[in-house]
Amino acid sequence: MCRLLYVRSRQPFEIYEHLEKFSIVAKNSKEYQGHGWGLARLVKGRWRHYKNIKPIWKDDLGQFGKTTLLMAHARSAYQDKDIIVENNMPFYDEKYIFIFNGELHGVKINAEGRIGAEKIFNFIKRFDKGDMFDALAKGVEIINKRSRYIRAMNIIIGDEEKAYVSSLFNEDEDYFTMHYKKSADRLIICSQPFDNEKDWQKIKNNSVGVL
Numbered sequence: 562m563c564r565l566l567y568v569r570s571r572q573p574f575e576i577y578e579h580l581e582k583f584s585i586v587a588k589n590s591k592e593y594q595g596h597g598w599g600l601a602r603l604v605k606g607r608w609r610h611y612k613n614i615k616p617i618w619k620d621d622l623g624q625f626g627k628t629t630l631l632m633a634h635a636r637s638a639y640q641d642k643d644i645i646v647e648n649n650m651p652f653y654d655e656k657y658i659f660i661f662n663g664e665l666h667g668v669k670i671n672a673e674g675r676i677g678a679e680k681i682f683n684f685i686k687r688f689d690k691g692d693m694f695d696a697l698a699k700g701v702e703i704i705n706k707r708s709r710y711i712r713a714m715n716i717i718i719g720d721e722e723k724a725y726v727s728s729l730f731n732e733d734e735d736y737f738t739m740h741y742k743k744s745a746d747r748l749i750i751c752s753q754p755f756d757n758e759k760d761w762q763k764i765k766n767n768s769v770g771v772l
Contacts, residue, residue, distance in 0.1 A: 562592045563650070563662040565739070566633040567717050567724050567750040573627040574747075576602060580622040580633060582755040587635035588618040591736065595619075596638040599649040601658045603630035603721060608658065612649040632719050634660040648675055652682050657693065658719045662737070662752060663730070667709025685718070693718060697725045698769045705729065713737040717750060724750060727769045739764040741772060748772055 566583045568574070580600070587594035595616030601608050602625060613620050617635045634650040652659045661678040672687075674680035685700035697718060705711060713730035715737060730737035740761045741750045750772065754761035764770075 562637045562664060562713070562736070563660075564590060564594050564635040564637075564752040565660045565662050565715065565717055565750070566631070566752075567660075567719060567748070568631040569719075569724065569748045570629050571746040573629055576600075576625040576628055576631055577623045579631060579749070580617070580625070583633055583635070583751065584618040584622060585756060586751065586753055587616070590637075592637050594635040594637050596636040596644045597646055597649040598633065598635045599651055600625070600631060600633040601651045601653060601719075602628040602632075604628055606721075608653065610651070610653065612646050614644070614646045614649070630719070630721065632658045632660055632717065650678060652679050654686070656720055657686070660717050661715065663714040663716075664712040665704070665708050665710075665714060666712070668704065669707040670704060681714075681716070682718075685716075693720065693723075693725045694769070694771050697727055701727045701729065701769060715739055715752070724748070724772045725769075726750065726764060726772060728764045728766055730766055734766070738766065743772070 564587045568579050597614040598617040599612035650660050659682040670684050672680040672684040688696035688699045716727040718725040740754050742761045
């Protein structure tokens, strides 16, 4: 049950400022988030990626400079298994960046991937006919129907312009409710609000949207 972060801004921002706040969210989480982490950042129109098996709060967060678009993921591996850096998110292809938080049981889908989250990403992409919102909505609907039980399935898929967000959980509302904070020039989405900050809004459960 991981922690997710998305930041998009019209003007370049210091990545460290948001990663430091995100690392506090991860470190103080009631579930351990130290099974590695990763990020994707947009630099001069190109995605650059980074993954480390260290907990995010033990890494050098000042090494990344500035960006206008950041996606980051702190990992809590299911049953403390498969803890290798290759299983860290974000997962990505040439167009989309994918981060996931959740736990599913009895899932009956056929998709490639090292772990469940990567399989979900690849499954959703099958339905992309030029509109990722439709693909995400359809993919989530089918996965929901083909799963014995979903504790939670929170997803953010980003491209260079938009965040496609799906929230779905059946327990622990406080932990699994995602939040966002939006101003005229900046959007932040996170698994929970940053400490000592106001104006965060909840993302509705059982919803799919574009921000």
